[in-house]
Amino acid sequence: MAQQEIAEVPSFTVTLMIRRFDPETDSEPKWVDYDVQMHGTDRVLDALHKIKWEQDGSLTFRRSCAHGVCGSDAMRINGRNRLACKTLIKDLDISAPIYVEPIKGLTVEKDLIVDMNPFYQAFKDVNPFLISNTKPEKERLQSPEDRARFDDTTKCILCAACTSSCPVFWTDGQYFGPAAIVNAHRFIFDSRDDAAQVRLDILNDKEGVWRCRTTFNCTEACPRGIEVTKAIAEVKQAILRGRP
Amino acid sequence: MSNQNVTYHEYDVVIVGAGGAGMRAAIEAGSDTKVAVVSKLFPTRSHTGAAQGGMAAALANVEEDSWEWHTFDTVKGGDYLVDQDAAEILAKESVQAVIDLENMGLPFNRTPDGKIDQRRFGGHTRDHGKAPVRRSCYAADRTGHMILQTLYQNCVKLGIEFYNEFYVLDLAMNDGKPSAVVAYELATGDIHVFAAKSIIFATGGFGKIYKTTSNAHTLTGDGVGIIYRKGLPLEDMEFYQFHPTGLAGLGILLSEAARGEGGILRNASGERFMERYAPTIKDLAPRDMVARAMANEVREGRGAGPNKDYVYLDLTHLEPAVIDAKLPDITEFARTYLGVEPYTEMVPVFPTAHYAMGGIPTNIKAEVLSDNDTVVPGLYAAGECACVSVHGANRLGTNSLLDINVFGKRAGQYAVEYAKTAKQVPVPKNAADEVISMLEKVRKAKGKEKVAVLRRELQETMDKNAQVFRTEETLTEAYDKIQELRARYENISIQDQGKRFNTDLLEAVELGFLLDLAEVTVITCRERRESRGAHLREDFPNRDDKKFMVHSMAYLKDKAQKETGSNIAIGWKPVVVTNYQPMERKY
Numbered sequence: 001m002a003q004q005e006i007a008e009v010p011s012f013t014v015t016l017m018i019r020r021f022d023p024e025t026d027s028e029p030k031w032v033d034y035d036v037q038m039h040g041t042d043r044v045l046d047a048l049h050k051i052k053w054e055q056d057g058s059l060t061f062r063r064s065c066a067h068g069v070c071g072s073d074a075m076r077i078n079g080r081n082r083l084a085c086k087t088l089i090k091d092l093d094i095s096a097p098i099y100v101e102p103i104k105g106l107t108v109e110k111d112l113i114v115d116m117n118p119f120y121q122a123f124k125d126v127n128p129f130l131i132s133n134t135k136p137e138k139e140r141l142q143s144p145e146d147r148a149r150f151d152d153t154t155k156c157i158l159c160a161a162c163t164s165s166c167p168v169f170w171t172d173g174q175y176f177g178p179a180a181i182v183n184a185h186r187f188i189f190d191s192r193d194d195a196a197q198v199r200l201d202i203l204n205d206k207e208g209v210w211r212c213r214t215t216f217n218c219t220e221a222c223p224r225g226i227e228v229t230k231a232i233a234e235v236k237q238a239i240l241r242g243r244p
Numbered sequence: 245m246s247n248q249n250v251t252y253h254e255y256d257v258v259i260v261g262a263g264g265a266g267m268r269a270a271i272e273a274g275s276d277t278k279v280a281v282v283s284k285l286f287p288t289r290s291h292t293g294a295a296q297g298g299m300a301a302a303l304a305n306v307e308e309d310s311w312e313w314h315t316f317d318t319v320k321g322g323d324y325l326v327d328q329d330a331a332e333i334l335a336k337e338s339v340q341a342v343i344d345l346e347n348m349g350l351p352f353n354r355t356p357d358g359k360i361d362q363r364r365f366g367g368h369t370r371d372h373g374k375a376p377v378r379r380s381c382y383a384a385d386r387t388g389h390m391i392l393q394t395l396y397q398n399c400v401k402l403g404i405e406f407y408n409e410f411y412v413l414d415l416a417m418n419d420g421k422p423s424a425v426v427a428y429e430l431a432t433g434d435i436h437v438f439a440a441k442s443i444i445f446a447t448g449g450f451g452k453i454y455k456t457t458s459n460a461h462t463l464t465g466d467g468v469g470i471i472y473r474k475g476l477p478l479e480d481m482e483f484y485q486f487h488p489t490g491l492a493g494l495g496i497l498l499s500e501a502a503r504g505e506g507g508i509l510r511n512a513s514g515e516r517f518m519e520r521y522a523p524t525i526k527d528l529a530p531r532d533m534v535a536r537a538m539a540n541e542v543r544e545g546r547g548a549g550p551n552k553d554y555v556y557l558d559l560t561h562l563e564p565a566v567i568d569a570k571l572p573d574i575t576e577f578a579r580t581y582l583g584v585e586p587y588t589e590m591v592p593v594f595p596t597a598h599y600a601m602g603g604i605p606t607n608i609k610a611e612v613l614s615d616n617d618t619v620v621p622g623l624y625a626a627g628e629c630a631c632v633s634v635h636g637a638n639r640l641g642t643n644s645l646l647d648i649n650v651f652g653k654r655a656g657q658y659a660v661e662y663a664k665t666a667k668q669v670p671v672p673k674n675a676a677d678e679v680i681s682m683l684e685k686v687r688k689a690k691g692k693e694k695v696a697v698l699r700r701e702l703q704e705t706m707d708k709n710a711q712v713f714r715t716e717e718t719l720t721e722a723y724d725k726i727q728e729l730r731a732r733y734e735n736i737s738i739q740d741q742g743k744r745f746n747t748d749l750l751e752a753v754e755l756g757f758l759l760d761l762a763e764v765t766v767i768t769c770r771e772r773r774e775s776r777g778a779h780l781r782e783d784f785p786n787r788d789d790k791k792f793m794v795h796s797m798a799y800l801k802d803k804a805q806k807e808t809g810s811n812i813a814i815g816w817k818p819v820v821v822t823n824y825q826p827m828e829r830k831y
Contacts, residue, residue, distance in 0.1 A: 041493065041582070053695075058748060070288070109431065142354050144356065154386075155386070156393075190349070
């Protein structure tokens with residue numbers, strides 16, 4: 001059984017350029033640089049913590065689970081939307097500063113924290129819950145094939161990495177955005193659900209799926225590997241077909 | 245008091261915490277009651293979402309099973325410290341709990357004939373220990389994620405009111421009865437008082453007392469700490485579970501499902517060492533036994549890696565298709581964080597602080613107790629923060645997702661029932677004062693100590709002295725260190741003086757709760773002079789049913805107690821035994 005021994009973890013100094021904004025003192029955001037000593041296994045979140053805990057306690061960001069499942073710490077890192085806790089520093093170019101800024105298209109509240117409420121509202125607007133006309137005695141049956149149809153879109157953690165990477169959303173905050181469509185998809189293609197048509201009608205709106213320009217930013221941004229653009233395309237096809 | 249904004253709210257039921265237990269309670273309390281959920285996080289950020297492997301229920305969809313076998317496994321898994329009446333309820337109500345979730349829309353994995361699929365998990369057996377049984381209902385290795393999402397979706401459906409990013413920091417009591425909770429709003433720095441007839445605590449665990457943990461940064465035990473500061477007891481705090489398979493050095497959880505699907509633990513020489521520790525069910529022994537075996541392998545020099553400080557989880561013999569279908573997330577963690585490819589390489593693992601078996605004592609109606617059996621009217625607790633006790637000295641995997649659903653639902657039901665006839669306990673005029681002055685004190689402190697340094701030292705002493713192996717000596721060392729840290733905590737300062745999103749301030753407040761809970765943990769560990777379940781005293785290596793077949797009840801006192809050498813008084817509470825007399829625990 002071949003097993004490569006894991007060598008000593010290298011450490012290095014890296015510069016983070018962080019977009020800072022304090023609404024109580026600043027009129028506009030500014031870039032601030034911090035040098036930190038990090039290890040090969042550290043994530044960008046570890047660097048942010050190190051800065052907060054050792055250099056500047058006022059640096060503010062959301063985080064919780066620290067391993068990519070709670071969706072708290074989506075941010076723009078070197079121009080790409082990612083979760084800070086899933087981005088290893090060694091995988092970035094550490095010869096240059098690492099740029100960290102809030103996700104785009106939502107109002108910045110403080111430093112890396114944005115107002116997520118418009119994003120959550122779009123989620124709520126697609127009826128993101130099972131609607132069934134039957135009340136079974138036991139579990140509903142569902143074949144593994146039917147279950148597989150919407151598996152990909154069940155992975156969503158509502159981090160907003162996709163929606164805030166979408167150029168349409170940046171210019172038009174009314175657009176439902178990829179995450180809301182992903183969550184609609186999750187129910188539209190669930191064989192147990194009876195309200196696909198309601199959701200298809202909602203997304204046939206002028207701020208619905210037709211605004212998607214298929215740039216694939218959302219698919220690239222998704223930290224859960226959801227094929228977001230494909231899900232949006234499937235919803236478009238379902239609208240044209242008139243059924244899931 | 246300072247120029248602090250205080251807003252008052254009134255509800256029938258207020259639920260603190262929006263994880264699985266809190267939202268399951270909210271759904272039950274639901275439509276015809278005025279309910280609010282107050283949570284330090286947006287609901288889907290709660291740590292229920294990090295649970296992976298499954299939820300136990302004797303559905304018998306894939307092989308013969310019964311709730312009675314499940315009860316027995318739970319009692320034996322908990323090393324006979326489980327209250328057996330509560331375990332019976334857990335096992336009996338598990339089937340309906342799973343059906344409820346399926347009916348709400350949870351996308352369980354399915355059998356070829358369309359039923360909910362089930363798989364093996366540690367300590368769950370057929371016919372009282374004869375062989376592993378397929379009892380865990382699951383959705384790939386993201387069952388907790390799907391439970392959290394499904395519960396939140398149904399809260400949206402029901403129009404449940406949420407106050408997100410509100411940190412509850414105090415419980416306002418009036419003449420021994422709860423009247424309100426006091427919360428700090430992260431976005432504004434304002435204080436809110438939520439008056440309610442029934443109050444449910446569903447605040448989760450406190451794994452951040454340890455350094456190596458699967459727990460989220462936010463799991464600082466605020467809820468459990470609040471109850472303790474009110475002089476109410478905490479039960480069985482010495483029983484803390486270390487999950488065997490944390491990613492080495494990081495503590496990130498790799499589900500027991502990996503072993504349920506056939507994964508094997510190996511030491512540096514490739515030996516399947518669990519054969520020596522649990523000859524019948526080997527790698528699927530309960531977590532306490534596996535974690536101890538792993539730590540023992542390392543201690544006796546059979547660990548792997550440059551520092552010989554971990555063992556391996558071997559999945560290389562599993563088909564990649566099986567790994568992709570059933571363990572996609574955890575194998576991704578190994579790739580992302582350690583650069584290890586589980587198809588072809590073994591994954592470095594070591595035990596990680598995972599779950600508090602102890603917590604706020606409750607009865608089977610989820611009512612909080614103020615001593616061994618007196619109910620605090622209108623106060624409820626459910627989920628990891630509570631101790632009912634269905635997990636005893638060691639929780640079985642998949643029983644916590646079950647616990648939050650069964651006792652979350654019960655908390656919701658009984659809280660509503662109580663609120664229907666109860667009168668609102670008058671909220672004391674100065675209800676918010678304590679929180680306001682605590683926050684002001686932290687904000688204005690001009691000391692030299694840094695919160696992050698104290699927290700790190702606390703976590704390090706807990707890892708070193710109160711982890712898998714414990715002795716009088718290590719526990720005393722930890723206790724002394726905690727006293728030193730307490731003194732230094734009085735001398736902290738914070739940098740952020742703002743009102744908006746002041747996480748610097750809250751981290752300092754959270755450290756206060758961590759210090760309290762670490763201290764209770766260490767003292768109860770010291771007082772339990774036996775080894776049982778997750779609590780291994782090397783100076784008292786045997787289980788002592790004569791003296792210690794009892795739950796510990798820890799109370800905060802104003803002055804030092806002679807027996808414990810601390811401000812903590814310890815009482816003992818009998819275990820409820822119905823059908824199963826304690827036996828030697830072999831697997």
